[in-house]
Amino acid sequence: MPSKTEFAYNAMISGYLQNGLMDEAKRVFDKMPVKNIVSWNVILSGYLQNGLLDEAKRVFDEMPVKNVVSWTTILSGYIQNGLMDKAKRVFDEMPVKNVFSWTTILSGYVQNGLLDLAKRIFDEMPVKNIFSWNVILSGYMQNGLMDEARRIFDEMPNRDSVSWATMIGGYGQNGDNKEALRFFIEATRDWERLNTCAFAFVLSTCADIVAFELGKQIHGRVVKGGIEFKCNVGNALVSMYCSCGNIKEAYDVFKRIEDKDVISWNTIINGYARHGYGQEALQHFDSMKQTSIQPDEITMVGVLTACSHTGLVDKGTHYFYSMSQDHGIEPDIKHYNCLIDLLGRAGRLDEAQNLVKSMPFEPNGVTWTCLLSASRIHESTELGEKAAKMLLSLEPWNTSLYVLLSNLYAASGRWEDVKKMQLKMRGMGITKTKGSSWVKVLNKVHTFCVGDFTHPDSKSICAFLEELDLRMISISAHSWKSWIRGRKRTDMSPQQTFVLHDVEEEELLHTLKYHCERLVVAYGIMKIPSGRPVCVFKNLCGDRTLTKIAGRLIILRDVGRFHHFEGGVYNCGSYW
DNA sequence: ATAGGGTTAG
Structure with a gap:
């Protein structure tokens, strides 16, 4: 019964190949007494998958x-080896x-960004199935043609979970997070429409829009579906928790991911780095090196960011200088920028400029x-002006730079230049964007502008704010804590967090700025039930005085990172 | 035995 023998041999070869054992597979193939076409096709596929x-x-x-098949x-x-011409x-x-x-x-055409050729092939195809439809769908999405993709999605004879995931991911990656969420919700109407990628994509959208409540709910569904250990879903969860300021939850998920890949490690390392936990980031880098997963350039971004945010200049x-030798990764512009940031934050401005x-x-x-x-941290007007001007030449649409430059001139008394800048702004029709802060209460965003009392709950917010003011002036963390305890009746968990993010413009008067931050914080405390984090967002540098308002963990989110305060202690010490 | 969607940093 030769056919049965061949079948067994072929299965063995396939098995080896699935485990990446090319040499073993080849050995079996060579010693097969009789090879059939399947044997040849399998070994052919093995060579190709190994790039041979x-x-x-x-x-x-x-x-x-x-x-x-051959x-x-x-x-x-x-195609997989990038040889489109040969293909x-x-x-x-x-x-x-x-x-x-x-x-x-x-x-192949889609992967190489050749959408026009792909379209031609798609039209010429004598037979299409759901795979073909999904490929062209993805092609449109990858090229940012969301409306066309939507048309294809509606036109296809039928849709499966991959089609739905492609829509959710496509909208998310093209920045239409609203539509991504809409499609995800629509997909949840039928379990058959959902797969692990749909969850990974929607969680990525949650991370992008910092939708902590929604993200947590989806995490619940993920657990229910038993897929939280899956690498892609787990990675997306870790990323979502990091973006939402919850590094502890992020780590809990990370721990449990089966078969962690380079993305898992990168996500947690970069997460710790962005949260100012340099030691933890570097410890995880060390643990990663104990595995068979090789660090890549993004890992090194995390490592350098960790050092930069915690003042580990020498490290x-x-x-930076040994990454090429130690890990075979040549520094690219990202890494240079990390090192420039590192030197700059440490006040070594000349070295950074050199x-x-x-x-x-x-x-x-x-x-x-x-x-x-x-230049801002270390108050160098000269460098600030230069950098702002260079940035302006690259990003002329970046209106905040005009304001910034004009402030810079004002700070050094260069009124002529201030006037010039203001004229320029007026000429370009640039109006100062009004600072605002926002807070999410059960996934609903409440935005407050400076001195804006149009919010329906404004009256009670103001009343609460007055009470808050009394409590906030130079009171100790301890008395604040007991006051909150009293107000809430229930105990507060120590994990409760404020995520504060500065949205104001730097030039706003400090009092006004403070006022605005307080509006959101007050509203958040009022509306968000205890046991839930209060997430407040601002977009410039955060205000350290906010540490005073809590006897619990405060997480302040400013431009690109998070600052943790626990019991009034900042996790990066005096290093901002 | 051959085809589709995949999460990270900036």
Whole structure:
């Protein structure tokens, strides 16, 4: 019974290949007494998946018989290895094509961003199935053509979970988070429409819009579905919790992910780094090195960010200069920017500027933003002006820069320049954007502008604010805590958080700014039940005085990172 | 045995 033997051998080869054991697979293949077409196709696929293109080509040429599967396998292999020209030639030469072959070449064009060619193939295809429809759908989404994608989605003869996930992910990646959420909710009407990717995508949207409540609810569904340990879902959860300021929950999820991949590690390392937990970030980097997962350039961004945010200048510098040797990762502009930020924050402004001059890349917007921020921390008008001007030349639409420059001139008494800047702004029709802060209460966003009392609950907010004012002036953390306790009757969990994010413009009077922050904080405390975090957002540097308002953990979110205060102690010490 | 969606940093 030779066919049965071949079947067993073929299964063995497949098994080895699935576990990445190419050599074992080859050994079995070579010793097979009789090979059938499946054996040849399987080993061909193995070579291609391992990037052994010359070997694959040899096998393909040596095959005693080729069928449409053999041709499609090598076609797909070329595409996966980035050889689109070769793939095209194979596709044209194939004696017989089936729907797999057509879909493969279609996918090749989509993957290479050649949407017009993909469209042509899609129209020419003699037979289409749901795979083909999903590929073209994804093609439109990848090119930002959301309306076209929507038309395809409506037109397709039927839709499966991949179609739904493509829509959710596509809208999210193109910045239409509202539509992404709408599609996710629509998908939840039928369990069949959901898969792990749908959850990963929607969680990514939650991270993007900092939808903590919704994210938590979705986490609940994920647990119910038993997929929280899945890598892609787990990674998205970790990222969502990090973005929402909840690093502890993020770590809880991270711990439980099965088969952590490089993204899992990157997410937690970068999460710790953004939250100012430099030591934890570096510890996880060390743990990562104990695994078989190789750090990549994003890992190094996290490591350098960790050093930068915690003032580990020497350590950061060392990581930067040895990353090529230690991990085979050549520093790119991202890493240079991290190092510039590191030096800048540490007040080593000259070194930072020299690095900008000597690095092998053109400085980009991030570079100048780092220098700008360094100039603010260390009060260097000269550097600030230069950085702001450079940034303005790259981002002329960035209206806040005009305001910033004008303030900078004002601060050093250069009234002529202030006037010029103001004229320029007027000429360009730039009006000062009004500072605002917002708070989410059960996923509803409440926005407050400075001195704006149009919110329906304004009256009670003001009353509460007065009470808050009395309590906030120079009171100790302890008395504040007991006051809150009294007010809430129930005990507050120590994990309760404020996430504060500065939305105001720097030039606003401090009192006004403070006032505005208080409006949201007050509203948040009033409306958000105890046991839930109060998330308040602002977009510039946060105000340290806010530490006073709590005898519990405060998380302050400013431009790109989080500051943790626990019992009045800042987790980065005196290093802002 | 051959085809689709995949989460991270900025």
